[in-house]
Amino acid sequence: MELREIEAWLREEREEELARLWERADEIRRQSVGEEVHLRGLVEISNRCRRECHYCGLRAGNRQLSRYRMTAEEIMSCAAEAVAYGYGTVVMQAGEDEGITRDWMAGIIRQIRRETPLAVTLSLGERADEDLKAWREAGADRYLLRFETSNRALFEQIHPPLADRRSDRLAILRKLAALGYEIGSGVMIGIPGQTYGDLARDIALFQELDLDMIGVGPFIAHPGTPLGQDGAKFCAPSGEQVPATELMTYKTIALSRLLCPEANIPSTTALATLNLAQGRELGLSRGANIVMPNLTPVAYRADYEIYPAKACIRETAAECRSCLGSRILSIGRTVGKGQGGRRRTLPRRGTHS
Ligand code: SAM
Ligand code: SF4
Numbered sequence: 001m002e003l004r005e006i007e008a009w010l011r012e013e014r015e016e017e018l019a020r021l022w023e024r025a026d027e028i029r030r031q032s033v034g035e036e037v038h039l040r041g042l043v044e045i046s047n048r049c050r051r052e053c054h055y056c057g058l059r060a061g062n063r064q065l066s067r068y069r070m071t072a073e074e075i076m077s078c079a080a081e082a083v084a085y086g087y088g089t090v091v092m093q094a095g096e097d098e099g100i101t102r103d104w105m106a107g108i109i110r111q112i113r114r115e116t117p118l119a120v121t122l123s124l125g126e127r128a129d130e131d132l133k134a135w136r137e138a139g140a141d142r143y144l145l146r147f148e149t150s151n152r153a154l155f156e157q158i159h160p161p162l163a164d165r166r167s168d169r170l171a172i173l174r175k176l177a178a179l180g181y182e183i184g185s186g187v188m189i190g191i192p193g194q195t196y197g198d199l200a201r202d203i204a205l206f207q208e209l210d211l212d213m214i215g216v217g218p219f220i221a222h223p224g225t226p227l228g229q230d231g232a233k234f235c236a237p238s239g240e241q242v243p244a245t246e247l248m249t250y251k252t253i254a255l256s257r258l259l260c261p262e263a264n265i266p267s268t269t270a271l272a273t274l275n276l277a278q279g280r281e282l283g284l285s286r287g288a289n290i291v292m293p294n295l296t297p298v299a300y301r302a303d304y305e306i307y308p309a310k311a312c313i314r315e316t317a318a319e320c321r322s323c324l325g326s327r328i329l330s331i332g333r334t335v336g337k338g339q340g341g342r343r344r345t346l347p348r349r350g351t352h353s
Helices: 003-011 015-033 072-084 102-115 129-138 152-158 169-178 196-209 226-234 246-259 269-274 279-285 317-330
Strands: 036-046 089-094 119-123 142-144 182-185
Touching: 003 196, 003 246, 015 246, 036 072, 036 317, 072 089, 072 102, 089 142, 102 119, 102 129, 129 169, 169 182, 182 196, 196 246, 246 269, 246 279, 269 279, 279 317
Parallel strands: 036 089, 089 119, 119 142, 142 182
Antiparallel strands: none
């Protein structure tokens, strides 16, 4: 699909045309990844972060947040719950926390791989090559790192570098792929300053990177962040600014499915935050095939406040499992069995002989 066509779909408002897009995305999803919806158990292992991203409530400068880092024992008991609920994967996510040391994390990954049948996904931010290598050797299977926007100037504006190094998430994704990880990336939708052209290029880049997993969700303003306080000042001119809406998120999910048929695409919590009643189901009916029930102990949930009023922060892991299971069945889909990794029919781009 040409960039022009992607952008035209993003701007499309006519219901009958959009119904065609949803149908095509749903059909390609059915043909490429089937009817199973895989459950990935999410454990938010630490909300400590050394960064100052202008969008995120976990940024180091947010002094309102009480900080935590889970113990290895707490993480292992979440992994045991993942097994008990029949999940195939545990996703360990955190701020960019230097207290998550290479060896400590490698030990946890090894223990999970040794004691459970779970696939291990990490989402721990921009880490040194040596960390990524050690964690892969310890048994981690997948890594999620959103590039947030393909507009380099906008990225630099909202994602300040650390003092000693330029932030290059695309280079890290290439490194991860070379290490043998399945790679996941994605963007926020409706970042102040993000244009329709930017979002169209983001989606084209998903295809170019040959992503195994694509996570997209609406930008939700957090009052304790620069974009939450002053976002309106940075908006693109009227008619160019992408709105941070549910509809724009569905369009992005559907287009991602058309361009990357084999990718695993979650229907995210941010979508459920905008529409608790139906957001997850609509995402699943418009191209998505993954959901991520939360396994984080309830005592820590509210402190993993990326954005306010996050959906499902009080539900226990058991409640999450049962709610998501019935939502999946209610739309005629089945709960996936096994690890649910990328089913690849072609070798990774750039590895053809
Ligand atoms: N620290 C790691 C990182 O940055 O990749 C992982 C955790 S970070 C909280 C996970 C994702 O949350 C980010 O990639 C970003 O897209 C998303 N996020 C952060 N702030 C957000 C906001 N205000 N609205 C929507 N999504 C947000
Ligand atoms: Fe830290 Fe990730 Fe939030 Fe940036 S997005 S402040 S790196 S947790």
